[in-house]
Amino acid sequence: MPRNVLIVDELATNRIVLKVKLSGARYGVIQAASLSEARKCLDRDPPDLVLASADLTGANTAQIVQALRGTARTRDIPVVLLLAHDNAEARLDALRAGASDVLTKPVDDRFFLARLRSLLRQHHTSQALNLHSGTAHALGFAEPPASFQVTGRIAIVAHPAAAAMKLRADLMHRIQHDMTLLTFDAPEVASDLAPPPDVVVLRIATADCERGLRLIADLKADTATQNSRILVLLPPETIPLASTVLDMGAHDILCGATETGELALRLQNQIRRKHQEDSQRAKLKTGLQAAVTDSLTGLYNRRYALPYMTRTIAESAGSGRPLAVMVADLDHFKKINDRLGHAAGDEVLRRVAGLLRDTLRDDDLVARIGGEEFLIVLPDTPRERAKQVAGRLCKTVRDTPIALTGQKAPAHVTLSIGVSPVHLPTHDPLPDAETLIAQADRALYGAKAGGRDTVSFCATRPAA
Numbered sequence: 001m002p003r004n005v006l007i008v009d010e011l012a013t014n015r016i017v018l019k020v021k022l023s024g025a026r027y028g029v030i031q032a033a034s035l036s037e038a039r040k041c042l043d044r045d046p047p048d049l050v051l052a053s054a055d056l057t058g059a060n061t062a063q064i065v066q067a068l069r070g071t072a073r074t075r076d077i078p079v080v081l082l083l084a085h086d087n088a089e090a091r092l093d094a095l096r097a098g099a100s101d102v103l104t105k106p107v108d109d110r111f112f113l114a115r116l117r118s119l120l121r122q123h124h125t126s127q128a129l130n131l132h133s134g135t136a137h138a139l140g141f142a143e144p145p146a147s148f149q150v151t152g153r154i155a156i157v158a159h160p161a162a163a164a165m166k167l168r169a170d171l172m173h174r175i176q177h178d179m180t181l182l183t184f185d186a187p188e189v190a191s192d193l194a195p196p197p198d199v200v201v202l203r204i205a206t207a208d209c210e211r212g213l214r215l216i217a218d219l220k221a222d223t224a225t226q227n228s229r230i231l232v233l234l235p236p237e238t239i240p241l242a243s244t245v246l247d248m249g250a251h252d253i254l255c256g257a258t259e260t261g262e263l264a265l266r267l268q269n270q271i272r273r274k275h276q277e278d279s280q281r282a283k284l285k286t287g288l289q290a291a292v293t294d295s296l297t298g299l300y301n302r303r304y305a306l307p308y309m310t311r312t313i314a315e316s317a318g319s320g321r322p323l324a325v326m327v328a329d330l331d332h333f334k335k336i337n338d339r340l341g342h343a344a345g346d347e348v349l350r351r352v353a354g355l356l357r358d359t360l361r362d363d364d365l366v367a368r369i370g371g372e373e374f375l376i377v378l379p380d381t382p383r384e385r386a387k388q389v390a391g392r393l394c395k396t397v398r399d400t401p402i403a404l405t406g407q408k409a410p411a412h413v414t415l416s417i418g419v420s421p422v423h424l425p426t427h428d429p430l431p432d433a434e435t436l437i438a439q440a441d442r443a444l445y446g447a448k449a450g451g452r453d454t455v456s457f458c459a460t461r462p463a464a
Contacts, residue, residue, distance in 0.1 A: 003120060004028040004045075008038040008052035008068070009082075018051060025113050035059060035067045042074050048120055054081040054094060054102070061090070062097040069098065076126060078119040082107075088259055095265045101252075114243035115253075122251060122273075129280035152177040152271035155193060157215065158203035158233075159184045167201065167258075174264035177271065184211045196224045198274040199267060202250075203233040209241060213248065220249045227277065229270040233258055294368040296346055297353035305367035305375050309433035312365075312379050317424040324386035325420045326376040327440040328356070328393065330413055331452040333372040340411070344404045348411055351402045359396050360389070375437065376417075383421040383457070390417045390455040398453060414453035418444030421457065 005027050009015045012033070019029045030047055032038035035056055041047075050068050054061055061081060069075045078100040083090055086104040094102035100119055103112070154177050158164040164181040171179065180193060200219060204212035216232075219225045231252045232245045239255045246253060251273075252266050292304035300308070309325070316323045330352065337345040349372065356366045356374060365377040376393075378386060394415050401410035420439040424430060439458045446456035 003049075004030060004047040005116070006030045006032060006038060006041055006047040006050045008032045008035065008050065008056070010034065010053065010056060014053065021109060021112065027116075035064065039067060039070075042068065042071070042077075046073050046077060048123065049078045049080065049116060051080050051082060054083050054090065061094045061099070065094075065097040065099055076123070076130075078123050080116070080119070088262070091262060092265060095262065095269065108242075110243040111246075111255075114246040118246040118251065126273075126277065126280070129277060129284060150271075150275055152198045152267075152274070153193070153195065154179045154199050154201060154267065154271075155182055155197035155228075156180070156201045156203075157182045157184065158201075159205065159208050163203060163205075167203065170260040171264055171267070174260060175267060177267070184208055184215070197228050199229045199231055199270045200225070201231050201233065201263075201267070203235075204238050204241065204245070205235055206237050209238060213241070213244065216245060216248045216250060227274070227281075229274050231263075231266060231270055233263075297350055297368050299353050299357065299374070300365065300367040302367065302369045302375075305365060305369060305377070306433045308365055309377055309436065312377055313422075313424065313430055313433065313436070316379065316422070317430055319380075320424075321380045322382045322421065322423045324378040324381040324383070324389075325422060325436040325440045326378070326386070326390060326417050327369075327437060327444045328374045328376060328415050328417045329444055329448070330372040331416055331448075333413070336411060336413070340404065340407065344407065344411070347404050348402055348413055351400075352397055352413065352415070355396050355400055356393060359393055369437075375440075381421075386419055386421050387455065387457070390419055393417065394453060394455060416444060416447040416452050417455045418442065418447055419455060419457045 003026075005022055007015050007018050007022075007029060009018070010033055015031045015033075019031065022029050028047075030041050030045075032041050038050075038052070042050075052064055052068060054064065056064055059067065064081065065079055068079050069077065079098070081094045081099045081102045083094075083102060083104045091102045091104075101115060103115070154171075156164045156167050156179055158167060158181075161181065161183050164183060168179045168181060180197070202212060202215065212232075216230060219228060219230060229251045230249065231254070232250045234242055234245070234253065234255045236256050242253055242255055252270055254263060254266065292300055294301045312323060330348070333345065333348070336348055349368075353366070353368065353374070356376070360366055360376065360378075363379055365375070367375045369375045378389060381389070394417060397413060397415040401412055403410045418440045420436050420443060422431075422436060443456045443458040446458075447454050450456060
């Protein structure tokens with residue numbers, strides 16, 4: 001994957017030094033000598049990351065960040081500002097302005113490249129989530145952005161306990177988030193917290209190097225905390241670990257003496273990004289669910305059911321266990337729509353869908369595949385059991401009056417079911433899902449012809 005970096009600096013020598021470092025690490029490099037030139041580069045072909053001097057003529061840090069992120073195409077690009085001299089207030093200004101990070105020259109090469117890799121990983125993850133969560137927007141499931149600040153969950157891990165307590169006490173004057181204290185030798189770990197923390201602040205002193213690195217690896221591997229953000233504090237004596245902790249998956253890092261104001265600001269930024277990613281994941285999940293779920297009944301739809309059947313057929317053939325495929329259809333459903341209206345018909349479909357789902361096992365599949373037609377797949381089900389299940393489904397629907405909005409009398413409906421019992425010897429060619437559905441559908445015609453509210457079976461052996 002190409003990794004292009006835009007360098008923005010008025011001094012050619014500075015651009016050359018950075019280009020040598022980046023080219024050696026196989027980055028593509030674009031150069032700009034001013035903000036106006038940088039904007040043209042961004043408009044033409046947005047890079048993956050921007051490295052900009054914080055000392056550009058005629059612009060403060062806020063104006064620099066705004067210029068670099070002023071369009072929809074560039075607003076999420078990581079921007080790293082480079083300071084000529086270490087200055088606490090300048091660092092805070094840069095972070096407040098929205099810079100992804102701020103580094104002071106000269107920067108250790110290993111740390112510098114590790115920081116870029118970390119920022120790019122985060123950027124590409126966010127890009128992927130944005131790309132896929134767009135499904136929810138298309139389907140109308142996207143939620144409006146929150147207009148209030150959500151309280152974050154922070155786990156502070158340090159040794160000894162007094163160090164963790166001091167960190168929390170310092171931060172409580174600056175941020176209003178839930179903070180839990182943990183130590184390296186405590187029996188509980190961050191993954192035991194419920195819900196998991198948004199950010200884990202990990203202070204690694206000399207005595208904690210091995211345990212600190214192991215904890216980062218555990219946090220990234222544990223499903224409970226794999227999406228938690230990790231902010232590492234390295235006292236002066238452990239700064240050589242900086243590139244290692246970044247490459248292991250830390251999202252942010254503070255080296256040397258900890259300035260509480262900067263730590264608080266970085267924590268706020270990490271919590272905000274974590275909540276943005278959580279929202280993107282939720283939209284993605286909603287979009288995927290909408291793609292495979294029938295919006296009226298909440299059952300799976302044909303798009304989900306066919307691949308599910310293909311897998312079930314293969315598993316049944318491999319295990320030698322039988323399965324049963326059913327197609328169920330509501331009797332005289334058109335009369336309900338004609339007499340009571342489509343809203344009443346929708347209520348009937350929702351109620352029947354719930355009855356089918358509640359009557360079947362958790363491992364069984366029920367899907368809506370047509371107007372009033374349902375597909376039912378019963379793994380590990382021989383013919384006799386399929387007959388019992390189908391009869392129970394018909395009886396449940398027949399015996400359940402369905403209350404309708406605006407109607408005094410409940411509706412009474414019945415169900416006809418066609419069943420295709422399947423036993424798949426491993427040496428025979430496997431039938432496909434559509435073949436089995438077609439067989440069950442033909443059996444359904446027999447149930448309709450036999451007076452409805454009944455069950456009909458097709459031949460036991462499926463056509464290949």
